[in-house]
Amino acid sequence: SQITPSVYEIAVLPGDGIGVEVMQACVALLEAAQRLDRGPQLKLTRYDAGAQHYAKHGEALPERTLDAARAAHAVLFGAMGWPDVRYPDGTEPIPQLDLRMALDLYAGVRPIRWFPGLPKVLTDERAAGIDFVLVREQTEGLFYARGKGSINEAGESYDTMQITRRGTDRVSRFAFKLAEQRKRRRGQANVTCVDKANVFTSMAFFRDVFNDAAKDFPGVSFDHAYVDAMALTMIKKPWTLDVMVTENMFGDILSDLAAGLIGGMGMAPSADVGDHHGLFQPAHGTAPDIAGQGKANPGAMFLSGAMMLDWLADRHDQPELEQRARTIEAALEAVLGSGAVRPMEYGGDAGTKAMTDAVIAALPQAA
Amino acid sequence: SQITPSVYEIAVLPGDGIGVEVMQACVALLEAAQRLDRGPQLKLTRYDAGAQHYAKHGEALPERTLDAARAAHAVLFGAMGWPDVRYPDGTEPIPQLDLRMALDLYAGVRPIRWFPGLPKVLTDERAAGIDFVLVREQTEGLFYARGKGSINEAGESYDTMQITRRGTDRVSRFAFKLAEQRKRRRGQANVTCVDKANVFTSMAFFRDVFNDAAKDFPGVSFDHAYVDAMALTMIKKPWTLDVMVTENMFGDILSDLAAGLIGGMGMAPSADVGDHHGLFQPAHGTAPDIAGQGKANPGAMFLSGAMMLDWLADRHDQPELEQRARTIEAALEAVLGSGAVRPMEYGGDAGTKAMTDAVIAALPQAA
Numbered sequence: 001s002q003i004t005p006s007v008y009e010i011a012v013l014p015g016d017g018i019g020v021e022v023m024q025a026c027v028a029l030l031e032a033a034q035r036l037d038r039g040p041q042l043k044l045t046r047y048d049a050g051a052q053h054y055a056k057h058g059e060a061l062p063e064r065t066l067d068a069a070r071a072a073h074a075v076l077f078g079a080m081g082w083p084d085v086r087y088p089d090g091t092e093p094i095p096q097l098d099l100r101m102a103l104d105l106y107a108g109v110r111p112i113r114w115f116p117g118l119p120k121v122l123t124d125e126r127a128a129g130i131d132f133v134l135v136r137e138q139t140e141g142l143f144y145a146r147g148k149g150s151i152n153e154a155g156e157s158y159d160t161m162q163i164t165r166r167g168t169d170r171v172s173r174f175a176f177k178l179a180e181q182r183k184r185r186r187g188q189a190n191v192t193c194v195d196k197a198n199v200f201t202s203m204a205f206f207r208d209v210f211n212d213a214a215k216d217f218p219g220v221s222f223d224h225a226y227v228d229a230m231a232l233t234m235i236k237k238p239w240t241l242d243v244m245v246t247e248n249m250f251g252d253i254l255s256d257l258a259a260g261l262i263g264g265m266g267m268a269p270s271a272d273v274g275d276h277h278g279l280f281q282p283a284h285g286t287a288p289d290i291a292g293q294g295k296a297n298p299g300a301m302f303l304s305g306a307m308m309l310d311w312l313a314d315r316h317d318q319p320e321l322e323q324r325a326r327t328i329e330a331a332l333e334a335v336l337g338s339g340a341v342r343p344m345e346y347g348g349d350a351g352t353k354a355m356t357d358a359v360i361a362a363l364p365q366a367a
Numbered sequence: 368s369q370i371t372p373s374v375y376e377i378a379v380l381p382g383d384g385i386g387v388e389v390m391q392a393c394v395a396l397l398e399a400a401q402r403l404d405r406g407p408q409l410k411l412t413r414y415d416a417g418a419q420h421y422a423k424h425g426e427a428l429p430e431r432t433l434d435a436a437r438a439a440h441a442v443l444f445g446a447m448g449w450p451d452v453r454y455p456d457g458t459e460p461i462p463q464l465d466l467r468m469a470l471d472l473y474a475g476v477r478p479i480r481w482f483p484g485l486p487k488v489l490t491d492e493r494a495a496g497i498d499f500v501l502v503r504e505q506t507e508g509l510f511y512a513r514g515k516g517s518i519n520e521a522g523e524s525y526d527t528m529q530i531t532r533r534g535t536d537r538v539s540r541f542a543f544k545l546a547e548q549r550k551r552r553r554g555q556a557n558v559t560c561v562d563k564a565n566v567f568t569s570m571a572f573f574r575d576v577f578n579d580a581a582k583d584f585p586g587v588s589f590d591h592a593y594v595d596a597m598a599l600t601m602i603k604k605p606w607t608l609d610v611m612v613t614e615n616m617f618g619d620i621l622s623d624l625a626a627g628l629i630g631g632m633g634m635a636p637s638a639d640v641g642d643h644h645g646l647f648q649p650a651h652g653t654a655p656d657i658a659g660q661g662k663a664n665p666g667a668m669f670l671s672g673a674m675m676l677d678w679l680a681d682r683h684d685q686p687e688l689e690q691r692a693r694t695i696e697a698a699l700e701a702v703l704g705s706g707a708v709r710p711m712e713y714g715g716d717a718g719t720k721a722m723t724d725a726v727i728a729a730l731p732q733a734a
């Protein structure tokens with residue numbers, strides 16, 4: 001349904017701290033990968049944004065950058081935020097939240113998959129089978145309150161959570177479509193609605209709207225879990241999970257928990273997608289403690305790049321881009337699985353450059 | 368400062384499902400323990416409440432039960448809730464939430480400690496050192512919205528989170544006092560404020576009020592964490608955690624996660640306390656899937672009973688009750704640590720009765 005260009009414009013927003021480092025690594029990897037195949041090329045153009053840009057120039061997300069993000073076929077995003085960089089009102093510049101709203105990126109897709117070479121976190125052997133996707137609603141929920149909270153003279157502060165039929169319906173359908181895709185690959189699929197319907201009106205509404213959407217996907221099973229019970233299930237038997245869909249704040253918490261199951265944020269990619277735009281970023285932050293030292297694990301950024309290729313492939317009907325995504329993933333998995341390269345994050349001695357070089361070197365065999 | 372009675376009146380609310388089973392076990396244990404020492408006696412009196420009581424009699428928390436809870440020295444609570452038992456408006460009868468409000472039980476104290484005999488969930492050996500306490504604010508936060516949510520004709524639903532200076536101050540001070548107690552035993556103590564101050568006005572307010580309270584506790588260190596980062600820390604290095612204090616909904620999610628670190632809810636006790644009342648209950652629910660089969664692990668209920676004894680001891684200056692709490696804990700630890708008894712929850716064959724008998728038999732040696 002989309003026009004099929006031969007060059008895809010990618011707006012690259014490295015951001016702050018290790019965002020810059022893992023982005024440099026990812027751009028090198030994407031460019032190396034596209035030299036190896038005959039698929040469409042990505043044109044990767046860097047734009048300024050972030051807390052440090054704000055500190056220097058008074059803008060966290062310049063108009064020029066937002067325009068470029070809007071005009072691009074996709075956005076590749078590093079990480080943004082920096083200690084003590086605050087707006088005059090004390091709040092933090094968080095361009096990633098602004099972009100979710102501005103580009104209507106309603107589905108935060110956060111896949112968690114264990115593969116050999118990743119740390120074994122849980123003692124249960126079945127944890128090797130962890131392979132699930134959390135879909136976080138990203139345009140409403142509790143985050144609706146951002147910038148709207150109040151404090152009164154009686155010392156009471158209020159923030160309001162919003163759940164709409166439209167917002168819940170579209171993110172539920174997104175989760176079911178994702179499950180349908182997974183079913184084609186894996187033979188079965190299930191979507192779990194994660195809420196707190198036993199206590200909150202808005203959460204009972206979320207569940208109702210989810211149930212309505214489910215009717216249009218008879219090929220996919222579904223069930224429900226309370227968010228507290230899901231936090232426990234994620235530790236007790238995460239290998240039983242498939243696709244989950246949940247409210248914004250709950251998704252924020254559960255996705256960090258989920259990353260913990262594969263050793264931390266270093267291998268947790270994410271895609272923020274809507275009907276018109278897609279932004280791809282590692283789930284980690286700017287890691288001020290290790291920034292500038294070449295120690296960051298670029299794995300999550302690489303996997304985010306692969307998610308971008310998959311999304312472009314699907315959207316523009318370009319199977320070669322999907323193939324390229326598989327090549328990148330396979331190269332990363334081969335490098336980690338062989339044990340030749342162990343990221344510093346997991347106690348090894350491979351920094352950003354060593355990992356990047358190794359994955360790029362593994363591309364030809366992986367292709 | 369309290370009158371020192373020689374008999375303590377305990378309102379016992381077994382509730383539904385396995386609540387009834389673990390309560391029977393706990394009452395037997397408490398009565399056996401008090402026969403062995405010369406400390407003050409507990410008079411344990413059962414009262415009706417719960418979803419099944421509602422289904423039969425139209426009331427989930429009868430006035431008589433609420434009065435008894437108010438008049439008692441402490442409340443011992445099993446678990447309440449039952450599938451498909453709903454009020455006419457579709458919401459669930461949840462007497463434990465009503466009691467938190469009615470008795471102003473603002474601090475939900477949820478300790479998590481690993482000891483030999485519990486499942487090893489994390490591969491890291493340091494997980495044997497897990498010993499922290501989550502303090503959940505229980506009278507406001509997002510739960511303030513319970514029963515107040517709205518849905519409008521445009522298909523928008525709203526629930527409002529409330530954070531007050533008074534509510535945050537008292538629960539922060541509670542956490543610092545708890546940390547002071549732990550410092551006396553362990554030599555050091557830290558309180559972590561868990562919030563989302565980077566995004567929400569109310570959460571930034573929570574952090575500010577916490578920081579103000581901290582000034583009155585110079586002997587205890589403190590720090591801050593965003594709730595998503597804390598979910599990750601709980602998996603990556605839970606042995607570094609000490610006392611945490613957080614908003615109601617965040618505490619609900621994090622406490623289930625925390626229980627997962629020691630194998631599930633079966634050994635996770637909790638205390639709901641305020642300035643005038645205390646209610647003690649296992650963190651688990653009514654477990655309809657195993658209810659009535661004698662399979663439930665009474666461990667969390669036993670530990671909740673011990674927390675009640677500790678609270679009474681402290682409040683009424685009765686060291687013998689504290690000693691009794693230690694005896695119960697020691698007996699439970701001895702039984703599990705010896706491996707003689709392995710709860711069904713952990714794949715063993717010991718049901719409720721076998722565990723109860725073993726712990727009661729171990730009391731004399733533990734004393």
Ligand SMILES: CC(C)[C@H](C(=O)O)[C@@H](O)C(=O)O
Binds near residue numbers: 081094096097252
């Ligand atoms: C940076 C922060 C505001 C953001 C969020 O809470 O959404 C991050 O934690 C995430 O998960 O993308």
Ligand SMILES: CC(C)[C@H](C(=O)O)[C@@H](O)C(=O)O
Binds near residue numbers: 198199461463
């Ligand atoms: C039963 C439920 C409403 C309750 C809560 O959410 O507080 C429970 O999960 C808890 O943690 O005590």
